[in-house]
Amino acid sequence: MANKRKTNGLTKRNFMAAAGATALVTGVSGFPAVLRAQPASIKVGLIHPVTGFIAFSGTQCREGGLLAIEDINAAGGIKSMGGAKLEPVLADSQGKPEIGAAEVAKMVEGGIDGIVAGYSSAISLATTQEAAKSNTPHVVDVGVSDKIVQRDLKNTFRFGPGYGVIAKFAVDNLDKINKAAGSPAKTAMIIHEESLFGTGTAGLLQKELPNIGIEVVEVIKHANPTRDFTNIVLQIKAKNPDIVIPANYFNEYVLLARTMRQQKVQPKGIYSVLGGAASSYKFVKEFPEAANYIMDCNHWFNPKSDIAQKRKAEAEAMGLIYTYEVFLTYNAVAFLADAIERAGSTDKDAVIAALGNSTWDKHGMPYGPTKIVGGQNQGAQPVNTQVLDGDIEVIFPEEFASAAPVFPMPS
């Protein structure tokens, strides 16, 4: 029983009394004067799935967020608040929306000033809704479901693009790539994971692809985790589509690509939309042959931006793999910090107003200055990448491109 618990003979009541007295004494004495002169730190909640089936991505998000906080603090903190430092408050959503929401509630009770979360769309929907109850500013780092910013939640902002924009961009550019090659692609198969991100993306693609003359011959949904992709690849083999479009998380993407190679399935192109591994240096490094020529429409930095290249070098020097989770969460935190800087306080309404009228441009993304409408950054867009000679090159839009697309895939 808790009320019988003692600590080395000290009762709970005595312990609390002693602790209270100590706090009172140190609080009024001259000793902590220096501490009291420091501006209060600003608590930024970072909620990510660092355990569970998407733990790799969640950990990457956390690393990106921590890196941003470190950089901002090293550069003098929030100057309009006397150099107040950002203090990260970490939580693990375990890949579950309800746990993400519970962590938000705990953070709000603990006096959080702003939240950056939650990697997956389903978790982001839950965390933003919970944060809205207390009007806590919440920036979504990666979650791509458009529902996140369509619920009229005043506290909710997304720096990156949603899957409506991404799917349209993906289809438009696939059309350009296909036409430039003489329209060899006439059929496609979509392989997607079963959560909101995969099903939402697949639904949009299924609607849009026929408009550019590509028939969707099959859509296959799979669970997370899926231990074996042979069946799915056998179905790809049987349908023999010109293009395979995966929309799934890292582990499943790797298994799918490996199994396709193993079963000797080579379509004219693999064109991922938010493919978990296709724009990952880790995947390219570990499986250069399986990754070669894969195209992806995904979040990516502007390769011509000095800011982006400097951050990439900094992250890689720390041993981080520079995936989109890292730079999107970095920017989500920096976007929030810029708003706090301009608000000059952590007053929730002031920070939300500052996020709403943000024109921040120090992000190194191919977005232009931020322009927020209904919580969504209007300039946010994905880019098309392709794995070429062991590196990830940007192939669209032209103004950011570092290489020309190679399509169809050479055998």
Place this chain on the structure above:
Amino acid sequence: MSEFSILLPSLLNGITTGALYALVALGLTLIYGVLHIINFAHGSLLMLALYGVYFLAAGFGIDPYQALLVMPASMFAVGYLLQRFIIGKASHGRDENILLVTLGLSIVIENLAIFFFRSDTRIVDTPWSFETVEFLGAFLPVPKVIAFFGALATAAALWALMTRTDLGRAIRAVAKERKGARLVGIDVDHVFAMSFGIGIACLGIAACLLMPSYYVTPQVGHGFVLIAFTIVVLGGMGSFVGALIGGLIIGVVESLGGLFLGESLGQIGIFAIFILILLFRPTGLLGHKV
């Protein structure tokens, strides 16, 4: 219907995947089926073994199949020590305590793995990872074919151990009548630890055969542990041949279920079997009535 043209390759894939599941379940059928230890840490210990194989490959260039010389022995030691000094002592012989201790162990092992190894997905790439053999028009991945024969050999070795050796007799004696076994001079604690160690050594074998076609993350065991329990119940508690057949059945059901019901719904076949077997043949396919 394209599904029928790929029926045979899908069936063969189910059999080879099922062999991998059987490998994971073989150790469990000894621990859970014979000794009635509900080992919730089975998945975490599989993860630990997979990391062992990965680090031997990444750090020392040891091929996963060469690691078969090291991993089963190392995992045996881990299992023996865990049972002798943690599970056995902390559980005080009560089943519900064992359940909680192994659950606690799984949480500790998983979180230590996250702390030390991070959540990165690790893969061992070998020159033959993408090799296949053509059989009846299907391309069977070489690592899975090897795992299939590995599962057969492991099941046969375990069967021989249990039926032809003194240790096997001692394990069966302890499982059937613990007090009686003690009275005739069997060191029950040692036999328990040996059994647990052998069960975990099977995970060492499974990890060596699984790693060339799979990956390891701190959470990787979750995907296997429920299936392993289903296989043990399906095959019959403590039956190694049953575990092998059960694994193959589960693999085929999963594969064909995925083909005809879709990859998301296909998994329900596994758990439907679990419920049906509990309802209509609780002793499993090759289990004996107590």
